[in-house]
Amino acid sequence: MHVVVFTRSTPDTAAKVEVGANGKVTWGDAATVVNPWDEYALEEGIQQAKNAGGKATVIAMGAEMHNEALKHSLAMGLDAAIRIEDAALDTNDGLAYATAAAAAVQKLGDVSLVICGKESVDVGTDQHLYQMARKLGWTLLAYVSKILEVDYAAGTIKVERLLEQGKQIVTSKLPAVITVMKDINEPRYPSFIGIRKASKAEIPVWSLADLGVTLPAAHTRVVAFKNLPVRDTQVEMIEGTPEEQAATLADRLLQEKVL
Amino acid sequence: MSAVYVWIETFDGAALPTSWEALGAGALLAEKSGGQLTALVFGENAEAIAQEAAQYGATAAIVCDDATLKGFRLEPYAALLTKLVQENKPRAVLAVATTRGRELLAASAADTDSGMLSDVSSLEIQADGSVQASRPAYAGKVLSDVSVDAAGTQFMSLRGRAFRPNEAKSGAQAAVTKAAPALSEDQIATKIERFEAEVGTVNLTDAAIIVSAGRGIANNPKDAPGDAGDAAVWKAKDGFESVIQPLADVLGAAVGASRAAVDAGYIPYAHQVGQTGKTVSPDLYIACAISGAIQHQAGMRTSKVIVAINKDKDAPIFKMARYGLVGDLYQIVPALTAELKKRLGK
Numbered sequence A: 001m002h003v004v005v006f007t008r009s010t011p012d013t014a015a016k017v018e019v020g021a022n023g024k025v026t027w028g029d030a031a032t033v034v035n036p037w038d039e040y041a042l043e044e045g046i047q048q049a050k051n052a053g054g055k056a057t058v059i060a061m062g063a064e065m066h067n068e069a070l071k072h073s074l075a076m077g078l079d080a081a082i083r084i085e086d087a088a089l090d091t092n093d094g095l096a097y098a099t100a101a102a103a104a105v106q107k108l109g110d111v112s113l114v115i116c117g118k119e120s121v122d123v124g125t126d127q128h129l130y131q132m133a134r135k136l137g138w139t140l141l142a143y144v145s146k147i148l149e150v151d152y153a154a155g156t157i158k159v160e161r162l163l164e165q166g167k168q169i170v171t172s173k174l175p176a177v178i179t180v181m182k183d184i185n186e187p188r189y190p191s192f193i194g195i196r197k198a199s200k201a202e203i204p205v206w207s208l209a210d211l212g213v214t215l216p217a218a219h220t221r222v223v224a225f226k227n228l229p230v231r232d233t234q235v236e237m238i239e240g241t242p243e244e245q246a247a248t249l250a251d252r253l254l255q256e257k258v259l
Numbered sequence B: 001m002s003a004v005y006v007w008i009e010t011f012d013g014a015a016l017p018t019s020w021e022a023l024g025a026g027a028l029l030a031e032k033s034g035g036q037l038t039a040l041v042f043g044e045n046a047e048a049i050a051q052e053a054a055q056y057g058a059t060a061a062i063v064c065d066d067a068t069l070k071g072f073r074l075e076p077y078a079a080l081l082t083k084l085v086q087e088n089k090p091r092a093v094l095a096v097a098t099t100r101g102r103e104l105l106a107a108s109a110a111d112t113d114s115g116m117l118s119d120v121s122s123l124e125i126q127a128d129g130s131v132q133a134s135r136p137a138y139a140g141k142v143l144s145d146v147s148v149d150a151a152g153t154q155f156m157s158l159r160g161r162a163f164r165p166n167e168a169k170s171g172a173q174a175a176v177t178k179a180a181p182a183l184s185e186d187q188i189a190t191k192i193e194r195f196e197a198e199v200g201t202v203n204l205t206d207a208a209i210i211v212s213a214g215r216g217i218a219n220n221p222k223d224a225p226g227d228a229g230d231a232a233v234w235k236a237k238d239g240f241e242s243v244i245q246p247l248a249d250v251l252g253a254a255v256g257a258s259r260a261a262v263d264a265g266y267i268p269y270a271h272q273v274g275q276t277g278k279t280v281s282p283d284l285y286i287a288c289a290i291s292g293a294i295q296h297q298a299g300m301r302t303s304k305v306i307v308a309i310n311k312d313k314d315a316p317i318f319k320m321a322r323y324g325l326v327g328d329l330y331q332i333v334p335a336l337t338a339e340l341k342k343r344l345g346k
């Protein structure tokens, strides 16, 4: 049994992110962290591999900064890490990422389950995760809040998915790509020994040529990043007894026509 | 002249009203391209829902009411959408970026090697037929302008509450075409065992008004009963039930929460607003006992009017609020509920 988790490094969630004069996104000297959603995917990868006596590999796509997320993953307890880097991926097209990611999973050959976090908090996208599943031709189960049963020998999986109106419980076939939600587990912290081991790890880098894949023509592109329009932050503090505060607020909300 | 497809999301045989927003956005595209604004309705009651879509601007509809499409499953839905796109080559395919809308459009865009922009909050058609759109990035801290060329079908998922639906016109009709399903049941690996619906709650991402509470909800002046187990959890749950929910009920609002409240076990994760929860954009967001950490802001900063109720006058939430009330939520919220009940005649 071989499980693959995808992750990447994203700016610390508390970082002040803005668009600099050169049009590039910057977060000053704030650190990068593992994409917060991926912590649950990494934890689940470790647990699934352990339960089935298998192996867990973590993959990141992108420049060297993503090694940090890979090292964090290794320190948590994943068995191996791979980084995919290729100038052709700089088009930032979802389908391009999906095609490369699917090729990497295929190159590993023996994978039964791919686990991803719900989305990347930096680019704010999840599209490429679903598209990877389609390029693989595998089952896609997104928004998984619980894996209820999984039988790698029989090739079956049963999960609970968290949708807007409630929980959908489904059974399906492996191999599968799943994306997981925060509810699924408690991610562990890397151990001291894990951190030491990870710091020494050599992480192989695969190019598209290594994957033996050419990317489809990109139909989308990022034109520019922009700072948010300045919010009218004039706050009106409403004072008085709770009853007076309530009455004044009710007046204001009725004037604002939001009720 | 190629059509603009809009997938009308349904649940339990009824359309989700946010789908009318997608028809509103689709109308912008159809107007320029001169193609039919076509509602795609799959599953139970498809024909009746197609007629409803006509009232919101659809001039045509493609329906498929088949047993395999009862309850959303990606495989049969995506296979059917992909088949329709391959056969008819529409100019664009739109849907609201709900859980289902996101995966459906992405899957079909992959199947047809089409360009896709996800979670867009505004869009504009360029002279060359490409579409330029704006979407939030870095947890909403910056905006990203993205474009999709005019070479093939343009797939776009739309952020909820970002586009306006057309005024409903009663009596409007759409030309309905029936489509056959693309997969038979034995070709579908995924089987729905059951659906556990959350009853009686307003959906956070659709809500026009949200009342949220944070860690401070545990400072309930009521005493927890001796057999309550964790007293803080009991107090917080009681606070949500007897103080927050009544205000939400008066306003027809959804109930949200901070991660601190969720992690402490005060309320289920489905209610979490923020960077690792839901992104919401209501007309009114009332934050009670929420400090306003940057990760919470990430989920609610596009709310139109923000009200903060917090006993700490220096809480960061006041920096982004339109109205600030310093005080104890256990005094202010019941007073507000009573006042609004009176004003709104409930």
Ligand SMILES: Cc1cc2nc3c(=O)[nH]c(=O)nc-3n(C[C@H](O)[C@H](O)[C@H](O)COP(=O)(O)OP(=O)(O)OC[C@H]3O[C@@H](n4cnc5c(N)ncnc54)[C@H](O)[C@@H]3O)c2cc1C
Residues within 6 Å of the ligand: A013, A036, B213, B214, B215, B216, B217, B219, B257, B258, B259, B260, B261, B272, B273, B274, B275, B276, B277, B278, B288, B289, B290, B291, B292, B293, B294, B295, B296, B299, B309, B310, B311, B312, B315, B327, B328, B329, B330
């Ligand atoms: C990777 C990452 C992701 C995160 N994602 C999210 C997310 O999605 N959503 C999220 O919310 N947070 C998220 N957080 C956590 C975030 O940093 C904060 O810890 C959290 O939002 C704090 O919740 P809070 O405001 O309820 O609690 P606190 O910060 O403890 O604030 C409680 C507030 O309640 C006030 N208060 C107490 N009692 C009363 C009372 N009786 N009446 C009135 N006011 C009272 C206090 O003055 C205080 O301001 C994330 C953090 C990280 C690191």
Ligand SMILES: Nc1ncnc2c1ncn2[C@@H]1O[C@H](COP(=O)(O)O)[C@@H](O)[C@H]1O
Residues within 6 Å of the ligand: A008, A060, A061, A062, A092, A093, A094, A095, A097, A120, A123, A125, A126, A127, A128, A129, A222, B118
């Ligand atoms: N390493 C990466 N893995 C996945 N997506 C990335 C990566 N780096 C950047 N992206 C972004 O992902 C977006 C496409 O993903 P998506 O919208 O999910 O298809 C582009 O806008 C890219 O900017």
